[in-house]
Amino acid sequence: MEFLNWETCGQSQCFLNSYKPSSPVSGSCSLGRLSTYHVQARNADDISKTLNFVREHGIRVSIKNTGHDYFGRSSAANSLAIWTHNMKETKYHKTFQPQGCKTRYKNIGEVSAGIQGQEAWKFFEPLGMLVTVGAVGSVGIAGGFGQGGGHGPLGPAYGLMVDQAVEFEVVTADGTKRTINECSDKDLFWAMRGGGGGNYAVLTSYKFQLHPAVPLNVYSFQAHFPTPDGVLDITESKVHRDIIGALAANQTLFGQHGIAGYNFVYADHICSLQIMPSSDTEAIKAITSQWHDFLTDYPGLNITENTYYSFSTFSKWHRFTETPAISRNGPVGLGIIEASRFVPKDLFTSSEKIEQVVNAVVTAMQFSHTNRGGGGVQLYATGPLNHPDNSKTGSNPAWRDTLWHVVMGAAWTMDTPPHVRTQMQNTISASVQPFKALTPGGGCYMNEGDWTEDSWQQTFFGENYDQLLKVKNRYDPSGLFNCWKCVGWTGYDE
Template sequence: MFLASVFYWAAIALAHSQIRNAPAQWAALNNSIGGRLNVGIPLARPCFALADTAGSINATECAAVRAGWTNSLFLVEQFGAYMNTQWSSCQATSTPETCLIFGLNVSDPTPSDPPNVCQQGSVPLFYIDVQDASDVQTAFAFSKENGVPLVVKNTGHDYIGRSSAPGSLALWTHKLQSLSYDASFVPDGCPASYAKPGVTIGAGAIVNDVVAFAEANNITLVAGAETSVGPSGGWVMGGGHGALANTLGLGVDRVLEFKVVTPTGSFLTANECQNSDLFWALRGGGGGTFGVVLESTALASPKLTLQVAFAAFSRTNTNATRGFYEVLVEHSVTWAEQGFGGYIEPNQALYVTPKLNSTEAAATMQPLFDYVTSLAPNDNGVEILSTEVPSYGVFYETFIAGSGAPVGENAVLGSRLIPAANFGNAMSRAALVDALMQTLAHVTFDLSLIATTPYNVPDDGSTSVTEAWRTAIWHAIAEGGWDGPAPLAEEKATYTNISNAADYLRAITPDAAYQNEADVHEPNHEVSFWGTHYPRLLEIKQKYDPDNLLTCWHCVGYDPQSPRFSCYV
C-alpha cells in the first residue's frame, strides 16, 4: 500500500508540472476546475529509460508497478492502468505503440530496456479526477468547444477499450466511493409508496467494499465476482451479472435511481418517476454512452442463507472434460430452476442457491458429485463440497474473493448467451457439448461458463438489455490473449482466433452476448447486445447526447469511422 501511495502522489506532482507547460486551452481547463487536471501517464512509465511521454524513470516507482502489475486492487488506484493491458496501447500501428512489461514474468526487464520506448498509446493525454457534477459539466463543454475526444474511466475493467482513446481527455470517476443505506429509500419525485431498502453506491466504489458494506448492514446486494469491478459503473449499465442473478436479477433489474450528468450539461436524477426514458436506457444501454453516472441506488434484499456446491478435478485430466460437460448440460436447466447460479471452468464448477435447504441442494447436485468422484482412482485433484453459508458475504469471501479474471495481460474474449433451448433434448445437448469441446480446443486461455443469468426473474420491460438474458442458462466466454508487447500480426491473429472459437457456439445459438464481456468484433452487435431495444436506445441517445460527445466502441450510436477508434485492430 505504501509503494502504491508513493507512486500515485509522485505521478500527481509530475502531472501538475506538465500542465503548467500545456497549450493554452488545457491550462484554461485546469484553472476552471481548481488545478485538478492531471497528465495521463502510462503505468509502466517509471520502468523505462526512453519515453515519448511525460514522466521519468524511477526505480522505486518501477518496483511498485512490477509488484502490482497483476493485482487488480493496485491497478484500480492508478489512472494509467488498464486491467487488460492492450487498451493502454495503440494496437493498430505497424509496431504497436505501447508502454508494457510482461505480466507472466514481471521482473523481466526486456520490454522496458532500451531501445524500447514507452509511448502514450491510448492512455488519455489528460484526465480529471472527478469530484462532483461540475467537473463533468466542464469537461463536456471543453470537449464540444475544442473537439477533444472524451472518455469515461472508472476501475479499468474494460474488455473492448471503451475507457481509453488516443489524444483524449478522461473523466476518472474512481474516487467517488461513497456508500449509504436507507431502509426506506424513496426515489426522488416518487410517492412514499415507492419506498424500498436501497444502497446508494458512488460510481467508483468496488465490489470488495460493496459486499463488505452489505454484510455489515445485514443485507444482500447483487455484485460481480471480480473484487475491483465498480458495481455503480459500467458493470451495472451493461447489465451486471453476479452469482445471485438467477433469483435476484441482474444489476440493472435492481437499480432504483441514477444520478447522472448528460452531455448537454444537465445534472439529472433518473428513476421511474422522472427522466424515465433515460432511466430505462441506463439500465442496460451501456456505460460511457448516455451520460456520466456519479452514483446509483440499488435494491437491497435481506441477508440470505445460501447452499453451496463445489466439484473439481485436476486441470491436467483433459480426458474428463467431455463427461463433465455432459453432466452439466444434462442437469443445468433443473439447477437453474432451483435457483443455482455460479461459475464453471473446464475442470470445476461452483454453484450457489438461496432457494433450497442443505438436503435438497446435496441431492440435486449428486449427479455432478458422482461423476467427479468416479475420477478419484486416477485423479488426485478430485474435490467435492456441499455446504451451507449464512450470507452472500461469507460465500464471497470463502469462494470468490481473489479468484477473479486475470489482469496484467492482453485479454481477448468471445461471448455467447446460451439459451435453455440448447439443453432441451438429447440431440441439442449433444450438439452443445460438441460445440463446447470445439471452442475449448481453439482458445488460448480458457473457456468459462457463467451460470449467472436471471433465469427466474422475468423481463418486465423495465430494462434495455437483450431479452435473451431471461431464457439463457449460461453466459459463455472464450478467452485468449498475449503477454506484454507483441507484433501487430500476432495481435490480429489472436482477435481472429478467439472470434473463430466463439463461432462454434454462435452456430447453434441466437444472436445474444453480454456487452461487457464481448468479442471486440461481435457480429451484429446491435442485436446481440440489445435484442429489439436498439432503435429506442438510439432515439434516447440522440435526445440526451445530440452532439455524440460520448461515443465508444460498439456503444449505442457509435461511429466506426471516428478517429478515436484509430488504435483498434
C-alpha cells in the same frame, strides 16, 4: 487500464512494466489510446463543468471508472477523461421513494460512481444485506457493470445488477444534473439500465435494491481428467463429453432453484462451483445430488475437491473463491481477448439438444486448443434466469432466456510477439462460431464479448438497439459520448 492492449495504438510495440510503470519493457512509449488529460471528479458539479468545457472547445470526452473494460471503452486517444474512481460515497436507505414516484421501496443501497464491488459488500454486509455484485471485487458497480448488465453469483436468484436499479443521479451531455427513474426521464433510465456504460450520460449515483442476507451454500468440485493416450482431441474425449453433458442435463434444475454456476473446463481439468443463496443450507445437497454422485463415481478422475460449504457472509464466500481463482483481482497488465455467446434455456430441454450444445463446447475447445487459444471454456450460469421480464431494462433481451453465458478467452504478456497475439485474437473470435451456428439471431453479453465482432449492434444490444439509439440521440444530440462499439458509435481515428 486493466489490460495493457488498450494502452497501445495499433501495432505499437511499447509495453510498460506493470511492476515499474515508469520504465517500458520494450519499445518507446507514447500515450497510445490513453486519454491525454484526466479530470479527477469528486462530485456531479465537477462532471457538469467538464462536460460544458469539452462541448465549448470541441474536445473528445471519455469516462473512466476502474478501467476494467474488455473493449477499452473507458479510454480514447486524444480525449479529456472524466475519472470517477474517487467518488466513494455509500448510503443505506431503510425505505426509499424515488423522486416523483408513488412506490416506496425497502432496503435501498446507494453508491456513488467510483464504488467497487468489494467496497459495496463490505459496507452493506454489517447491515445484513446482500448486493448483486459480480465475481471479482475490483469491478465497479455503477459504471460498465451496473449499466451494461452485471451478472454474478446472485443472478439466478435476484437478477442482474440493472434489475435492482430504482433511481440514478446523472449528468447529461448538456451539463444538466438529473435525477432519473421510472417516473422521470423514463426512457433515459430504461436505456441506462442495461444499454451499456459510457453511452447516454455520466452516472454519479446508483440507487438499487438490496436483499436480506442469507447464507451462500456451495457445491465445489475440482478434478484432473485421466491422461489421454496419444494426442488429445477434445472433440473425441469421452470424459469431456460426459461431464459437460451431465452438467447441461442438470442445469435447468439448478437454475430453477436459483443456483448459480461457475464452470471452467480445460483440456486436462475442471473446476465447477454451484452456489445457492438460501437460508436452507442443506437444500443444495438434494438438488445437486445427481451431479455430485455422477462426478464422484466417474471412473479415473483425480478428484482434488468434492465438498459442500455454507458461507454465512458474502465476504467469506468471496475469500473462498480466491483459491479456485475465479475472483482474484488481476493480474493487471496482460493483453486479453474474449468472445462469448448466450446459450438459451430451450437448448437444454432434450437429450438431442443437449448433445448439440456439448458438440459446440468440445468443438470450440478443440479449435482453441490447437490454435493457441489455450483450449479452456467458461460456462457461466449466473444470468437472470428467473427474472424474464425485460421491459424495464435496456439490456440485451437475449439475457433473459440464457442458461449458459459461454466465454472463450486468451491472454498474452508483453513478450508475446505481435503475430502470435494476432493468431490468438483470431482463434478466440472464431472459436465461438459453433455457438453462433446453434443460436442464429442470438447475442452475447456486451461486457464480455469480442471487440472484433462485426454485427456488434445486434449481438451486443439485440432488438433494443434502435430504441437505445433514439434515447441516445435525444440526450446526447452532438454525439459527445462516442465510445468504441457503444450505442451510436460512429468511429474515430486513433
